[in-house]
Amino acid sequence: MSTQTATAAITTPKPPADHARPVHFRIWRGDKDTGAFVEYTVNVTEGMVLLDCVHRIQAEQASDLACRWNCKAGKCGSCSAEINGKPSLMCMTRMDTLPPDKVVTVEPMRSFPLIRDLVTDVSWNFRVKKTIKPFKPRKPDNADGSWTMFQQDIDRVQEFRKCIECFLCQDVCHVIRDHHKEDEFIGPRFLMYTAALEMHPLDTEDRVGDLKNRDGIGYCNITKCCTKVCPEHIGITDNAIIPMKERVVDEFYDPITRLFRIFKGKK
Amino acid sequence: MSFTDQYIVHEHDVLVIGAGGAGLRAAIEASAAGVKVGVICKSLLGKAHTVMAEGGMAAAMGNVDDRDNWEVHFADTMRGGQYLNNPIMVEHHAKEAPARVLELESWGAVFDRTKEGKILQRNFGGHRYPRLAHVGDRTGLELIRTLQDHGIHQGMEVFMEMTVVSLLTTGGRISGVLGYDRERGRMHVWKAKAVVLATGGIGKSFRITSNSWEGTGDGHALAYEAGAELMDMEFVQFHPTGMVWPPSVRGILVTEGVRGEGGVLRNSEGKRFMFDDVPDAYRNQVAKDEEEGWRYVCGDKNANRPPELLTRDHVARCINREIKAGRGSPHGGVYLDIGWIKEKLPNASAHIQRKLPSMYHQFKQLAGVDITTEAMEVGPTTHYVMGGVAVDGHTQMSCVPGLFAAGEVTAGLHGANRLGGNSLSDLIVFGKLAGEHAAKFVKEHGAVEVDQAQVEAHTRAIMAPFDRPNGENPYGIQQDLQNTMQDLVGIVRVQGEMELALAKIEEYKARLKNVGVIGHREYNPGWHTAIDLPCMLTVSESITRSALDRKESRGAQFRDDYPEKSAECSTFNLVAKKAPDGSMQVTRRPILQMRDDLKAVIEKMK
Ligand SMILES: Cc1cc2nc3c(=O)[nH]c(=O)nc-3n(C[C@H](O)[C@H](O)[C@H](O)COP(=O)(O)OP(=O)(O)OC[C@H]3O[C@@H](n4cnc5c(N)ncnc54)[C@H](O)[C@@H]3O)c2cc1C
Ligand code: SF4
Ligand code: SF4
Ligand code: FES
Numbered sequence: 001m002s003t004q005t006a007t008a009a010i011t012t013p014k015p016p017a018d019h020a021r022p023v024h025f026r027i028w029r030g031d032k033d034t035g036a037f038v039e040y041t042v043n044v045t046e047g048m049v050l051l052d053c054v055h056r057i058q059a060e061q062a063s064d065l066a067c068r069w070n071c072k073a074g075k076c077g078s079c080s081a082e083i084n085g086k087p088s089l090m091c092m093t094r095m096d097t098l099p100p101d102k103v104v105t106v107e108p109m110r111s112f113p114l115i116r117d118l119v120t121d122v123s124w125n126f127r128v129k130k131t132i133k134p135f136k137p138r139k140p141d142n143a144d145g146s147w148t149m150f151q152q153d154i155d156r157v158q159e160f161r162k163c164i165e166c167f168l169c170q171d172v173c174h175v176i177r178d179h180h181k182e183d184e185f186i187g188p189r190f191l192m193y194t195a196a197l198e199m200h201p202l203d204t205e206d207r208v209g210d211l212k213n214r215d216g217i218g219y220c221n222i223t224k225c226c227t228k229v230c231p232e233h234i235g236i237t238d239n240a241i242i243p244m245k246e247r248v249v250d251e252f253y254d255p256i257t258r259l260f261r262i263f264k265g266k267k
Numbered sequence: 268m269s270f271t272d273q274y275i276v277h278e279h280d281v282l283v284i285g286a287g288g289a290g291l292r293a294a295i296e297a298s299a300a301g302v303k304v305g306v307i308c309k310s311l312l313g314k315a316h317t318v319m320a321e322g323g324m325a326a327a328m329g330n331v332d333d334r335d336n337w338e339v340h341f342a343d344t345m346r347g348g349q350y351l352n353n354p355i356m357v358e359h360h361a362k363e364a365p366a367r368v369l370e371l372e373s374w375g376a377v378f379d380r381t382k383e384g385k386i387l388q389r390n391f392g393g394h395r396y397p398r399l400a401h402v403g404d405r406t407g408l409e410l411i412r413t414l415q416d417h418g419i420h421q422g423m424e425v426f427m428e429m430t431v432v433s434l435l436t437t438g439g440r441i442s443g444v445l446g447y448d449r450e451r452g453r454m455h456v457w458k459a460k461a462v463v464l465a466t467g468g469i470g471k472s473f474r475i476t477s478n479s480w481e482g483t484g485d486g487h488a489l490a491y492e493a494g495a496e497l498m499d500m501e502f503v504q505f506h507p508t509g510m511v512w513p514p515s516v517r518g519i520l521v522t523e524g525v526r527g528e529g530g531v532l533r534n535s536e537g538k539r540f541m542f543d544d545v546p547d548a549y550r551n552q553v554a555k556d557e558e559e560g561w562r563y564v565c566g567d568k569n570a571n572r573p574p575e576l577l578t579r580d581h582v583a584r585c586i587n588r589e590i591k592a593g594r595g596s597p598h599g600g601v602y603l604d605i606g607w608i609k610e611k612l613p614n615a616s617a618h619i620q621r622k623l624p625s626m627y628h629q630f631k632q633l634a635g636v637d638i639t640t641e642a643m644e645v646g647p648t649t650h651y652v653m654g655g656v657a658v659d660g661h662t663q664m665s666c667v668p669g670l671f672a673a674g675e676v677t678a679g680l681h682g683a684n685r686l687g688g689n690s691l692s693d694l695i696v697f698g699k700l701a702g703e704h705a706a707k708f709v710k711e712h713g714a715v716e717v718d719q720a721q722v723e724a725h726t727r728a729i730m731a732p733f734d735r736p737n738g739e740n741p742y743g744i745q746q747d748l749q750n751t752m753q754d755l756v757g758i759v760r761v762q763g764e765m766e767l768a769l770a771k772i773e774e775y776k777a778r779l780k781n782v783g784v785i786g787h788r789e790y791n792p793g794w795h796t797a798i799d800l801p802c803m804l805t806v807s808e809s810i811t812r813s814a815l816d817r818k819e820s821r822g823a824q825f826r827d828d829y830p831e832k833s834a835e836c837s838t839f840n841l842v843a844k845k846a847p848d849g850s851m852q853v854t855r856r857p858i859l860q861m862r863d864d865l866k867a868v869i870e871k872m873k
Contacts, residue, residue: 031789047513049633059742063793064786068311070479073519073629075408076314092632115450116790126312126419126427134420135375145369148384154377158402161377161409162624165313200375 020045023095025053028107029065031116037105038062044095050106051079051090054118066117074231077166081118082107087168087229109171122167128186132194133210137202153201160196160240162232163189169226169236175219185216188226188236195240198247212248217241270719273726274456279305279424280709281702282444282459284431284486287315288407288691289674290465291414292698293705297463298421300706305457306418307426307446309481313415316467316481316675317694320407321522321625323389323399324691326364330385332568335396337361341865342872344689346548347393347578348653348682349822349832351499351840354861355660356679360689360696367695368400374417376409378402390527390564393578393686395552397566404522404623410691429455431485432798433725434462434493434670437715441493441669445725449795452788454726460714461705463663464490464656464672465698469503469806471799473649474746474753477509477520483799484806486676490656491805495665497843498678498856499654500806501813502823504685505758507582509648511600516633518648521603521626523687525643526575528622529564530605531557532586533642534594540601541574544585549577561611580684580823583647587758590646600646606639615639647758651690653681653823654813657842660859663701669708673701678840683822732797738783741797744775748803751775756811761827765815772808779804805851809843812853816841 020043029038040061042053051069058065070076072091079090084098084105098104112120141148170176170187186194194207194215211217224237234240270276281297283290286308297304308315327340340361345352368386372378378400379387388397402409419425428449435443435456443458466486470478491497508521526532534540545553553574554560560573575582586601596602605623609615616639620627623638630636630643656665656672660679663671674694681689732738748771755768779800784793819833820826839855846852861869 045514047634048515052515058792063740063742063784063796064791066790066792070310070314070316070481071319072479072516073319074632075405075625076310076318076479078310078314094632119790122311123427129416130419134416137373137375140373145366145373146385147372149377149380150384151380154380157377158379161402161412162405164318164408197375200377203375 023053024103025057026103026105027054027057027065027118029117030114032114035114046096048095049091050083050093050095050104053095054090054106066115066119068119075164077164080109080166080168080171082109082171087171089166089168089231092231109167111171111177112167124182125165125167125170125187125189128190129193132186132190132197133205133207135197135200135203136205138204147202149201156239157196157200159234160192162234163192164232165189166231168229168231172225172229174223174225175216181216181219185219188220188241191215191217191220191244192234192236192240195244198244208244208247208251211244212252217245217248220245274454274722276456276458277305278458279303280459281305281461281463281705282307282457283463283465283702284444285315285465285467285674285676286312286425287317287465287467287674288410288414288694289698289701290315290463291411291418292695293463293465293673293702294423295414295418295421296699296702297706298423300703302706302709304423305426305459306423307429307431307444307457309428309430311427312425313411315411316479317407317411317691319477319479319520320410320691321404321520322391322524322527323401323406323688324364324368324410324695325391325394325398325686325688326368326400326692327361327398328365328368328386328388328400329396330381331388331566332396334568335398338868339395339872340364340398342869343393343395344680344686345682345869347684347686349684350682350837351822351858352682353660353679353859354865355859356697358865359660359700360680360693363696364692367692367699371410371413371695374413376413378409389524390572390576391523391687392526392576392582394688399527399688401524403621404524404625406691410694430795430798431489432729434489435717435721436493436667437718439494439668440715441667442715443717445722447729447788449790452791452794456717456722458714458717460709460712461669461671463701463705464670464676465674465701466676468675469652470649472748472752472803472807472810473757474749475509475518476649477506477518478649483803484652485799485802486672487655487809488802488805490665490667490670490672490676491809491843491845493667493670494845495667495670496657497654497809498657498840499682499813500652500809500843501817501841502653502681502683503649503810504579504651504653504823505583505647506650507579507586507647508603508645510634511596511644511646512598513634519629519633520648520650521643521645522623523579525603525605525623525626526573527564528605528619529561529608530575530603531573531607532575532582533602533604534589535596536594540589540594541577541582541585545574545577546581553577578684579687580825583758584825586645586647596644598644600644602642603645604642606641649753651675651685653683653685654678654810662704663697664704664708669712671701671705671708673697683824729798732782732784732794735781735783736785738781739778741782741784741793741800744778744782744800745796745803748772748775748807752807752810756807756814759825759827760814762815765811768811769808769815772804772811776804808851809853812851813841813843816853816855
């Protein structure tokens with residue numbers, strides 16, 4: 001990779017307002033061919049989050065600095081980046097939670113192809129989702145077309161449906177990040193998405209065979225890195241992936257359960 | 268260079284602009300009708316504004332209180348909108364919403380449940396009975412994800428991170444749209460027989476807002492430029508409870524669900540000030556004391572609602588009044604307290620975290636406040652626009668043939684003030700209607716050719732800022748405009764200030780001609796802001812002109828110089844349209860007369 005000159009770094013911001021402290025940033029600038037860290041300084045005031053700093057740099061020093069964001073409240077999953085090496089949401093990273101007097105490093109998610117600066121090409125995730133068999137409900141329970149479901153039966157599925165599709169778990173998973181198994185492995189987000197469909201009380205589809213044969217659930221060796229970075233605190237590994245691994249074992253390696261299932265219908 | 272070298276050309280029957288709830292629902296419906304559908308959105312799929320909606324969607328299913336039905340919902344919506352709503356749309360909405368919510372369940376949505384295993388419904392301001400189907404406080408996420416996950420299997424083609432910059436018309440009819448992609452900055456032309464606008468709101472024209480960068484009113488402005496009418500633009504909803512501190516999160520929404528679950532508003536003296544000022548229209552629906560209010564929250568059918576659950580316009584003004592009178596909180600808000608319910612409930616802390624998980628999270632992480640024990644500081648924030656493209660209530664078509672609209676970009680359902688929860692149901696009810704009629708239009712009408720000269724003229728206009736690298740920074744104008752609208756056309760309006768705002772808007776239009784951007788066309792936020800600015804200016808001008816013309820206080824519009832409702836003003840909607848000389852004309856249009864059977868419903872519900 002060649003380097004680009006750090007012109008923006010020489011712009012000095014206005015003198016700090018009351019209580020403001022200058023914080024130094026190294027932000028990755030570049031595209032898929034070339035790039036380098038560029039330094040910026042922002043006067044940080046109480047309560048600011050990292051995304052505010054990026055916006056301030058955009059507004060005052062580098063109007064062409066690319067980043068994604070929408071809600072600024074941890075709800076849309078757009079502003080994923082690696083902050084001091086940790087995959088995080090920029091809008092939920094309070095500046096006062098980062099070590100003071102240290103340069104803050106902001107990089108794009110490293111597992112996905114770079115488009116520009118902090119923006120990566122996450123389209124693979126959208127393609128993967130489309131390959132997963134969609135929801136297929138049983139016939140309605142009631143004459144008005146509704147179903148009867150109890151809260152205790154949906155708690156787990158609701159946990160999975162909190163996912164904001166930030167793809168930070170996909171970014172951190174070594175099967176994708178280090179081993180580039182994108183063609184054989186759907187990643188923690190979509191293992192969990194499949195689990196949410198499989199555990200949906202109304203669903204009648206069977207995706208267990210796909211999990212084993214096509215989606216690469218076997219690649220996951222339960223390092224739990226995905227769970228650690230999930231901003232929604234979803235128990236991706238314990239609550240979704242491990243139970244799905246068990247279903248795969250039941251269905252494919254345990255002849256008794258398998259026979260039993262054939263007689264009883266799927267779930 | 269030939270046209271096809273310069274532009275990437277696509278062709279669809281129905282083209283939907285916007286992938287929030289309204290756009291996705293329209294696209295699903297049009298796909299089901301068997302026509303070729305494209306969907307364009309500025310962000311990635313699933314990130315539209317709808318994802319941020321919290322409290323729930325209103326549908327008179329009667330699961331929690333069986334006295335609820337479409338007639339009550341109809342009357343509540345009309346009363347909330349102060350009778351400027353389009354009664355046909357309000358009727359259709361109230362009748363259809365329950366079926367649309369059930370349909371979401373059949374597509375995989377998982378709503379919170381009642382003890383009997385039905386969809387649970389919660390209280391919200393202005394709704395007589397618990398009516399909002401919800402999933403904790405992340406209902407919008409559930410809605411958009413359900414539509415997205417269902418929609419991707421229906422055959423629609425999705426164009427993400429692309430922005431439409433103009434609607435193309437040929438002989439007055441829609442022929443397609445022009446836009447650019449964020450990644451490379453290339454220009455695209457989509458030929459289409461019908462277009463459904465579902466571009467959402469306008470909050471970004473104000474400094475303090477709950478809206479994201481997408482809320483720049485593009486659809487409003489695109490429709491206006493193409494000859495459509497903008498109706499009711501003076502009615503901008505200021506949500507009473509936005510975060511006020513820390514400064515960087517100012518404006519971010521605090522769901523009304525907090526009050527629905529028992530949250531109360533207090534001033535710096537610790538007083539529940541909402542009891543002080545109850546409007547006459549609601550007097551016999553409001554609790555007489557705190558004890559009755561709490562019984563209502565607990566589901567006692569004989570109790571009336573606490574005054575915190577009055578309509579948003581009213582609550583926002585009361586908060587504003589407390590702050591102005593010096594009874595506000597340290598950072599210029601008032602207190603919203605849900606933690607107090609521990610006096611009433613044994614495991615209140617767990618209850619709050621289960622009912623309002625994302626509020627808990629949001630305050631904990633962004634403000635360092637634990638809402639189960641500490642009060643939140645809140646104040647009004649620009650939230651929603653009731654006004655928008657005027658459409659036919661039976662088809663959702665605007666006065667431009669082939670141009671349909673649905674969702675927040677449309678006027679009519681909410682009148683002078685929207686009830687919370689009526690937007691998410693609006694999206695699925697009218698998204699479906701728009702998709703259905705757009706597909707029908709396509710089957711009845713052939714294609715029309717795109718006018719290349721029009722395309723080229725629009726392209727030149729949006730590329731112009733690159734020729735002025737030393738021109739003015741677009742962010743500066745954006746900020747000035749936001750300050751102008753916030754300070755001069757906000758919650759409390761007066762003629763002199765609004766006239767000043769109009770003068771300033773003219774000044775910004777002049778400055779816009781000299782705006783410049785640096786860099787390249789790829790993913791360049793400065794350039795995108797320069798392109799958004801004309802839309803924001805059109806929207807701001809229409810809001811200001813309409814607000815000036817409505818010389819009364821009604822619903823979301825409060826005028827200090829005309830603090831009362833006027834009988835004369837109850838007879839018309841205001842409509843902004845581009846005149847042949849290019850100027851904006853605002854005219855009065857008599858409100859749609861209600862059918863007698865609907866009038867009888869209103870009488871019955873009084
Ligand atoms: C924080 C918050 C909480 C809310 N809570 C509730 C609630 O509890 N209940 C309720 O009923 N309502 C609620 N609302 C209101 C409701 O969420 C919105 O009114 C509604 O989601 C708007 O949906 P929409 O489909 O019309 O547009 P949006 O969801 O705003 O989507 C607009 C779409 O249009 C696209 N778009 C815009 N301009 C262009 C362009 N030029 N080119 C291409 N694409 C474009 C955008 O990219 C986006 O995909 C809330 C709003 C907010 C902000
Ligand atoms: S637990 Fe599995 S899916 Fe999660 S990061 Fe580790 S290997 Fe990847
Ligand atoms: S599971 Fe968590 S980390 Fe993964 S995409 Fe969803 S919200 Fe993000
Ligand atoms: S901007 Fe939505 S999650 Fe950060």
